[in-house]
Amino acid sequence: MSLHRSRPQRRMGTRLVLVLAVLLSGWAQAAGVPAPPFAVPVDQEGVQRAGIQLDSYAYVPSHLIVQAGKPVELTLTSVTFIIPHNFILLEPSAGLTIEQDIGAGKTVIVKFTPTKPGLYLFYCDKKLPFFPSHREKGMEGRLEVRS
Template identity: 50%
Template sequence: MDLYLRVARKPFAMEFLVVMGLLLPISLLVAGSPLTISVPIDSDGVQRAMVEVDSFTFTPHHLIVIAGQPVELTFKSVTWVVPHSVIIDDPRFGLHIQAELPAGENRMITFTPTIPGSFAIYCDRKLPFVKSHREKGQEGRLEVR
């Protein structure tokens, strides 16, 4: 009996094959995109990384940097219409970064973190009567070690 006839008689087997066929590409996509990175230090001593900004996401969404070393983060908007902002604000640690990010553009922010801690990176955009981008999940994390 060939494979087609055996699968055709067992609907569960066919459903299993379809589900696995759909999940495999998704799992490979997720596994291939780093969500957490330790930001590398270039030869000039600056920690540099590119963060992609899409509708309600930052990728990677968790950046790990070293205190006392300069950091240069480039935020690249991949949206066509919706503008975003990039905010890292924690007065207790002397961090107050706010940058506007128009759709389709890049913004570079530079700073030198001095105190270890964990800080939110978020977009504060909000239209009337709807949740803000941050409330919809557009929040990342800057971890200073």
């Protein structure tokens, strides 16, 4: 019996971890408990992959921990049916300049490599006239970059 897993099995394991993280974060958020940070695993290809759901004024999970100098791939999925969102993370000194729109019910992948440790905010700045922005309603998250 071989101890090495095939590529599809490795990806299945990574996907299972991501699904569990999203479900646990969503449960904690619904219960009013701050969700714990999600340490994004590095896969066999050396990429840190995570999924984030964009819901009504929330990112789930909302706090990700990644390693500096290693590529990150975030799969952003809007689970709303009407309201579009975006993902903005602007910290050029750390290699983070992301402004990505995500249409209602759509999925987008963003790729970047953080270069400097620190705690960086990401947010949605979508806004309807005469209403507070999504960020003002609490649609913010944190990317914690560690060395």
